[in-house]
């Protein structure tokens with residue numbers, strides 16, 4: 191039997207038709223982006239985006255079920271087109287992974303083609319829409335009629351469909367705002383990246399107290415000539431506490447005494463003080479080629495200057511420890527009379543009336559003495575849907591893993 | 603215990619090397635089989651012991667810097683070699699993987715890091731360890747899969763073929779993909795708690811997504827009954843994407859905006 195090579199567009203369609211189709215879609219996307227002078231896809235908000243998405247899902251699934259025997263439909267929902275679209279998404283993401291996604295001069299070519307905001311550009315949107323169509327068709331054939339053996343397939347593909355579509359369609363409804371709240375005051379103003387003017391939030395935050403916990407201070411032997419600290423022999427930066435020793439080439443330092451919170455006393459000797467006022471003091475002995483030196487050094491604060499000790503041409507410094515934890519004690523309340531007292535900490539956001547509140551920052555210059563706290567507030571009504579998708583993918587993943595490790599040989 | 607990386611690294615390399623040598627001699631002298639196996643395993647145990655003591659010394663999981671992840675890589679990667687030998691009776695892979703593990707330890711000896719006990723607040727999360735460890739194990743499996751694929755590719759260049767070796771590279775890729783998927787989702791769930799949003803197309807996230815897509819493409823191509831011998835090329839090359847994700851991101855122009863680059867110091 192002679193096996194003639196299949197000509198382009200002679201059914202059944204496969205990779206060549208798929209790559210052509212995908213390339214046309216991506217190029218059309220770039221042309222649309224250019225024609226719109228670099229403005230990305232218009233943003234639709236609830237409920238219209240949800241309506242559109244639901245309509246799209248129903249259309250794809252019912253078209254898949256209705257035309258399941260047509261070879262064109264099989265191609266549209268098949269793996270070859272899926273692979274080409276995955277490749278296109280990868281390529282567009284690659285642009286996003288290499289070109290910095292930051293504002294560039296309007297009217298320049300990258301801006302006109304949307305290369306600097308690829309994930310909200312027309313080519314990306316078109317590719318994702320086609321991808322969702324392709325994935326949805328393949329899904330429709332496994333959903334109807336439902337069989338338990340298809341569960342793994344359904345969890346993976348439906349999970350990804352839901353997470354991707356809700357993540358992208360829901361993006362315009364995501365609100366991320368930043369609040370700056372002073373200690374002992376209340377605020378209901380949120381600032382966004384997009385505009386200078388603040389937005390009135392549907393709740394307000396009262397900051398009782400901001401506090402910051404630090405790691406112990408660190409010792410540095412500083413070379414004023416090079417402007418660099420020298421590296422310790424142990425390759426570690428020493429955290430200061432009583433009895434600790436640190437060594438550099440030709441210089442040894444021992445911490446004889448350490449007071450985490452202290453103020454300078456009458457004759458230069460520090461005295462323990464309370465945490466709000468005091469700074470860290472350490473009494474050190476420096477041994478080097480010259481005679482040993484003993485003295486107090488301190489970290490300083492916005493109000494107090496630090497003490498250092500000279501060591502030949504070098505200077506021994508103690509710097510404030512890096513932040514270990516910082517938290518804000520707040521009361522959040524709204525017009526409806528809902529009120530919560532809570533502690534905000536990094537990695538421990540709180541939820542209030544559909545909003546999530548995050549500890550974000552503080553006055554970096556003042557550190558522990560910061561008079562305000564910076565709080566990020568986020569409203570994302572689509573989050574439960576995206577998480578549903580995530581958990582379906584993870585469930586599919588477990589099944590896949592289980593079936594994967596059971597087999598040894600590849601069935602061909 | 604005194605912290606000394608060089609001793610631990612040299613000891614591990616010594617164990618792996620003598621273990622490998624004995625394994626070869628054991629082909630002639632079967633009595634040496636057991637000591638040979640014990641020695642190779644001892645090498646890995648040494649690295650794990652070191653990681654444990656390092657963890658205690660630092661007072662935080664040693665998963666923060668590039669050098670620290672290389673340490674885990676060195677500990678985990680020979681295990682995949684042992685697994686492949688145990689399940690698929692292919693013995694040579696473990697030698698290659700022990701050699702790579704030794705290589706990672708040598709890199710760490712040449713570039714000693716300035717270690718820092720502090721851990722920034724965003725990393726103090728119950729997600730930190732599962733996310734990074736799942737990724738590490740995934741990378742290890744995919745690395746082994748690609749070594750196997752290179753082997754298959756070279757067999758093909760000599761007009762040869764080994765079906766079992768092809769199924770090994772496939773299953774390692776499959777398991778690796780499962781772990782990448784978990785890593786990606788754990789990362790997203792953690793990002794929501796720590797940084798406020800589950801996905802921001804940060805360069806590191808974008809590259810992790812690209813890596814995942816590469817293996818997703820592989821699995822579907824494999825399902826579609828594309829010539830599986832040709833797919834060995836695909837697997838062999840996919841690892842390049844993964845390497846960019848792991849090391850390269852720090853050097854890309856977009857990296858300045860990333861929150862996830864491993865700190866260099």
Ligand code: HEM
Pocket residue numbers: 267268269271272273275276321324325328343346347350583590818821822824825
């Ligand atoms: C572009 C759209 C996609 C199409 C058309 C598609 C289609 C398919 C088909 C037909 C199979 C074979 C199922 C079987 O034989 O039982 C399959 C397998 C699979 N798909 Fe997809 N898929 C797509 C996207 C995805 C995505 C986004 C994921 C991940 C979340 C995924 C994960 C999987 C997995 C893990 C398998 C199993 C592979 C194996 O058994 O070796 N697919 N897909």
